[in-house]
Amino acid sequence: MRFYKYQGTGNDFVIVDNRAVNHSALSQQRIHQICDRRFGIGADGFMLLNNKPGYDFEMVYYNADGREGSMCGNGGRCIVQFAHDIGIDRNNFKFLAVDGDHLADITDGLVSLKMMDVTGISQFDTHSVLNTGSPHYVKKVTGLAEMDVYTEGRNIRYNDEFNEKGINVNFVEELGKGSLKVRTYERGVEDETFSCGTGVTAAALVFYQQETGRNSIDIEVLGGKLNVSYNRNADGSYDDIWLKGPAVKVFEGNVGF
Numbered sequence: 001m002r003f004y005k006y007q008g009t010g011n012d013f014v015i016v017d018n019r020a021v022n023h024s025a026l027s028q029q030r031i032h033q034i035c036d037r038r039f040g041i042g043a044d045g046f047m048l049l050n051n052k053p054g055y056d057f058e059m060v061y062y063n064a065d066g067r068e069g070s071m072c073g074n075g076g077r078c079i080v081q082f083a084h085d086i087g088i089d090r091n092n093f094k095f096l097a098v099d100g101d102h103l104a105d106i107t108d109g110l111v112s113l114k115m116m117d118v119t120g121i122s123q124f125d126t127h128s129v130l131n132t133g134s135p136h137y138v139k140k141v142t143g144l145a146e147m148d149v150y151t152e153g154r155n156i157r158y159n160d161e162f163n164e165k166g167i168n169v170n171f172v173e174e175l176g177k178g179s180l181k182v183r184t185y186e187r188g189v190e191d192e193t194f195s196c197g198t199g200v201t202a203a204a205l206v207f208y209q210q211e212t213g214r215n216s217i218d219i220e221v222l223g224g225k226l227n228v229s230y231n232r233n234a235d236g237s238y239d240d241i242w243l244k245g246p247a248v249k250v251f252e253g254n255v256g257f
Contacts, residue, residue, distance in 0.1 A: 001257040003034075005041060005250040006082055008074035008111075010194025010223020012250070014041050015082050018048040018060075023257060028066035034255060035064040041255060044189050045072055047079050049086075052096050057083055059097045063188025071099040071133025073197020073243045077111040080104040081247035099133045115201055115241040121209055128206045129167070132241075136202035137162070137169045144173040144181055149192045153185020168196060172203045180207060181220045194223030197243050204228035205238055 001023055004015045014034055016023055035043045044064055052058035059079050063069040080093050084106055093104045103114040115132060122129045127139040137156055141147065153169035156162065166187035173181045182203045184196035204217040209232065216229040226245040230238050 001255055002252065003041065003255055004082060004085075004252045005043065006078035006247060007223070007250055008078045008195065008197070008247045009221050009226055009245055011072075011074035011078075011196065012043050012194075013045045013047055013072075013075050013078050014043045015047045015049065015079055017086055019051045019057075023048065024050075024060075026257070030066070031062050032064065032066035035066070041253075044186070044193050045069065045075050047075055049079055049083060055096045055101075056088055056090070056093045057095050059095055059102075061098065065188050065190070067188065068098075069188050070135070071097050071116070071198060073113060073115060073133065073199075073201060074195055074245075074247075075197070076102060076104070076113045077197065077243065077245065078247045080111050080113065081106065081249070085249060097133075109246065110244055111247045112242050112244040113197070115198070115243055118205060118238040118241065120236050121206060130202055130205065132198045132201045132205070134198045135165070135167045136199055137167050138202050138206040139169075139171055140207070141171045141173055144171055144183055147171055147183065149183045149185055153192065154190070157185060157187055157190075168199055170196070170199045170203050172207065174207065175220065178208075178216065179218045179220070180204065183222065192222075195221040195226070197226070197245075200226050201228050201230075201241060201243055205230065205232075205241075208232075209236070 034040045046062040048060040050058040156169045169185040184199040200219045230241040
C-alpha cells in the first residue's frame with residue numbers, strides 16, 4: 001500500500017489514495033499499528049481519499065487508535081494539499097467529510113478550510129463545551145507553558161461526564177488582543193498533540209464570543225501558527241468559519257496492506 005505522510009503545524013497524518021485500489025478493509029488493529037510511532041509509520045491519524053460523486057473527493061478519517069473519528073481540521077487541510085499534489089489540479093476544493101460538506105482553498109502556500117457552522121457554546125463556571133466538527137472542552141489558563149497537559153487533559157477526558165464518548169481538552173492562554181496560545185489533549189490519540197485544528201477553532205470562538213461580526217484570531221500551537229476567522233451572529237451562532245495554516249508533505253513510501 002502506497003502511503004503519504006503529511007503534517008499541519010506538527011499534527012501528522014498517514015494518507016492513502018483510495019480511488020483506484022480499495023484499502024477500506026483495513027482493520028482497526030492495522031490502522032493502529034500504522035500510526036504507532038515505534039512499530040509503524042507514526043501519526044496522529046490515518047486518512048483515506050475516496051472518490052465521491054458531486055465532490056472533488058471524500059475524506060475518511062481514523063484516529064490513531066484505529067477507530068473512525070470525527071472531523072479533524074488539520075487533517076482536512078492536509079488531505080486538501082495531498083489532493084492537489086496527486087493531480088486534483090485546482091486551488092478551490094469541495095469535499096465530503098463525516099460532518100458534512102467542506103470548502104477549501106490553497107493560496108500562497110497556505111491551506112484554508114471552511115469549518116462547520118456552530119450553533120452555540122455551553123458555558124460553565126470553569127470551562128466551555130462546544131462542537132466544531134469534534135467535541136471540545138475549552139479552559140482559560142495562565143502559565144500554559146508549564147502545564148502538565150497530558151495529566152490534566154487526561155483527567156478531564158476520562159472523568160465521569162466525558163469518559164464514555166470522550167472529549168478533546170484545550171487549555172488556552174491569551175497572548176494579546178486577537179492572539180491565543182493553545183495546547184490540546186486529543187481523544188483517540190490519548191495524548192497531547194502538537195496542534196488540533198478543531199480545537200483552535202473552538203478556542204477562538206470561546207475567547208471572542210462577545211464580539212459580533214467578523215473576527216480573525218492568530219493562534220500559536222506547539223507545532224507553529226494557525227489563523228481562525230469567522231462571523232459571529234447576534235443570536236450567538238457562528239458561520240463562515242475558516243481555519244488557515246500550512247500543510248506539508250513529509251515523505252512517502254510503501255507499507256504492507
